[in-house]
Amino acid sequence: MIATGSEKCCSKKKKIKKNYTMSNFYCEYCGTKSSNISSLTANSCHRHPLGAGKGKHKLYEGSEKSQYSCKYCGTSSTALSSLTANSCHRHPNGTGKGKHSPAL
Numbered sequence: 001m002i003a004t005g006s007e008k009c010c011s012k013k014k015k016i017k018k019n020y021t022m023s024n025f026y027c028e029y030c031g032t033k034s035s036n037i038s039s040l041t042a043n044s045c046h047r048h049p050l051g052a053g054k055g056k057h058k059l060y061e062g063s064e065k066s067q068y069s070c071k072y073c074g075t076s077s078t079a080l081s082s083l084t085a086n087s088c089h090r091h092p093n094g095t096g097k098g099k100h101s102p103a104l
């Protein structure tokens, strides 16, 4: 019987949340966060304009902000993911034909 390690079941590392890390990259379509660009753009995006999974995440080239605004209508949100979750009434393709898109 090998029980090595079972005694250390409670050695959870405390996760330290940094509120102001500037090393995160976000998808412009869905707000998915990644610590590096290559892993972000390697995965398909569930909110890609061509359809869910029809393309990869696209790097949001703006800086990390405390609030993001839609470049079409000015709607603002504290998170990219919640901004891009909603339809934009001033989307260039037509009212509600697309999601809000963050201004850089």
Ligand SMILES: [Zn+2]
Binding pocket: 027, 028, 029, 030, 031, 032, 044, 045, 046, 047, 048, 056, 057, 058
């Ligand atoms: Zn995405």
Ligand SMILES: [Zn+2]
Binding pocket: 070, 071, 072, 073, 074, 075, 087, 088, 089, 090, 091, 099, 100, 101
């Ligand atoms: Zn909008």
